[in-house]
Amino acid sequence: MLGPARFGSPTTGSEVPSASGxxxxxxxxxxxxxxxxxxxxxxxxxxxxxxxxxxxxxxxxxxxxxxxxxxxxxxxxxxxxxxxxxxxxxxxxxxxxxxxxxxxxxxxxxxxxxxxxxxxxxxxxxxxxxxxxxxxxxxxxxxxxxxxxxxxxxxxHPARIAFATVGLALCFVIGEGMRARIRGAQQRRQQLAARRRAAEQEERTRIARELHDVLAHSLSQIAVQSGVGLHLFDREPERAREALANIRALSATGLDEVRGVLAFLRGDELASPDTAPLTPQPQLAQLPSLVAGRSGLGLTVALDDRLAGDAPPSSVQTTAYRIVQEALTNVVRHSAASHATVTVGRDATDLVVTISDDGAGIPSSASERGGLRGMRERAQLAGGVLTVDSGPRGTSVVARLPWAGAA
Structure with missing residues (x-):
């Protein structure tokens, strides 16, 4: 109980830190x-x-x-x-x-x-x-x-005793005040360290999400196209050639997007125009090309654009594009659908994006993998919500994003 107590490490000399951190x-x-x-x-x-x-x-x-x-x-x-x-x-x-x-x-x-x-x-x-x-x-x-x-x-003299007693009590008060300030400073430093760790984890998650969005759809398409090309190489060489051409285009686009994401994450676009990313952040105007790239080889993807030229802020468009991109990747990989529709519209103050297909639904083993989780996280970061309804008659992914962006 009365053993020597230390406050801080004697080797670091940090037992009396500043109250301000x-x-x-x-x-x-x-x-x-x-x-x-x-x-x-x-x-x-x-x-x-x-x-x-x-x-x-x-x-x-x-x-x-x-x-x-x-x-x-x-x-x-x-x-x-x-x-x-x-x-x-x-x-x-x-x-x-x-x-x-x-x-x-x-x-x-x-x-x-x-x-x-x-x-x-x-x-x-x-x-x-x-x-x-x-x-x-x-x-x-x-x-x-x-x-x-x-x-x-x-x-x-009684006055001397009283003065000495008050003085001793004041020493204890000063010590307790200093200790409280020190502990408060330590708590603030711990909170700051926790915020830094949370920010680092959020940054790692963002990097993983960006790379997943860029790579998953390209690699999935390449895998599908290469399988089709090998299957049709002898019987239908023209369709096999088409598959190989698609692979070439997808690989080139994927490499450009990876370079663009890496440059964006490094902040190179702020350093010099010469090191700006090769591809800007995708917008809704690029949905037609995305939809066209998913169509073919037994899958037809249609785009229903109901915005009539109206467009939300750039960050909202990027979020919507990435959600559509990942949803179509899931259609190609899991649903065995023959038809899919991407609908983009506005409902009051929300941008509503719907991706539906007529496939067999998303397998339960893939329902909570990185793709769906990443779409939900993107919608939440933008201040919106994402719902998924999957069954034997098809899958519907609906994302509602605030038109003006996250508050």
Whole structure:
């Protein structure tokens, strides 16, 4: 219970951080300065003051030397306050109590005890400080009354006792205030670190989502087209040639999009026009080409554009395009559909995008994979919602996105 308690690591010197946090700290003294300044201040106040009073009161040399030694020892004990705050305050309190009964009378203020109490409370040795100071106070006040032969006939003035008691209590208050500020600063740093980790995780998720959107549809189409090309290579060479041409176009487009996404994630488009991404962020105007690229080889994809030339902000268009892109990729990969329809329209303040097909539905094993989860996340980030209705008669994906973008 009364073991030495540490507040922070003695090797890092971070047990007394700034209350405003590291980010806003302009100057922070080194651990050596934090440790040595109380020692020097205590020595400068206590030792010369004791020497001067001893000379002024004509104290015998032996008593004066003892008082000076006690003052210096209490100050030097503060050197251990960083590692042993509890025992330090106990020793300093004992030395200060003894010094009260050694001439000269009314010596300099016990600055070392002030630093020891505050340091012990800040570093978590509150019980050490309370017990040590309480015992020293009782000895100093009650001891002369109970054992005058041991302590001498010392008659403390009530005002002096009251002033010393208030001063000791104030030291504890200051220590608790500093400890509370330190803990608040630590909590703010922890919260900042948690926000940084959350931002990093969000960035990793965004990167994964962008690369998935760019790569999944191209690679899926390439896999389908290559399978068809191999199957028809001998029987229908013209359709096999068409499949190979589609593979070539899809691979070229996919590479350009990957370069564009990587450049966008690196921020190259902000650095120099020469390093701008090869493909801009896709917009709704590119849906016809996307739909045309999905049609063929037994699948017909139609686009029903009901916007009549009206267009939401660019970020909303990109979100809608990526959702359509991923939904059509799922149609190609999972639904075995022969017909799909992409409908784009406006309902009051929402952009409504619907992708429906007449396939066999999305298998349960694929219902919560990255594609559908990514579409939901995109819709949520844009402030909208995405619903999926899949069954044996087909699948319908409906995304409702705020026309003006996320609030």
């Amino acid at each position: 590291d980010a806003g700290l302009r100057f922070r003294p080194s651990p050596a300065v934090i440790l040595l300044v109380p020692v020097f201040v205590s020595l400068i106040v206590q030792v010369p003051g004791t020497i001067g009073l001893s000379w002024w009161q004509h104290v015998p040399p032996a008593a004066a030397a003892a008082s000076i030694a006690l003052a210096a020892a209490s100050a030097l004990c503060l050197l251990a306050a960083r590692w042993l705050p509890g025992p330090t305050v106990a020793v300093v309190a004992a030395l200060t109590a003894v010094d009260l009964f050694v001439p000269p009378v009314g010596g300099p203020p016990p600055i070392a005890l002030v630093f020891a109490i505050i340091g012990a409370v800040v570093r978590g040795a509150r019980v050490w400080a309370l017990v040590s100071v309480g015992v020293a106070w009782l000895i100093a006040v009650v001891g002369p009354e109970l054992a005058p032969g041991v302590f001498g006939a010392t008659d403390w």
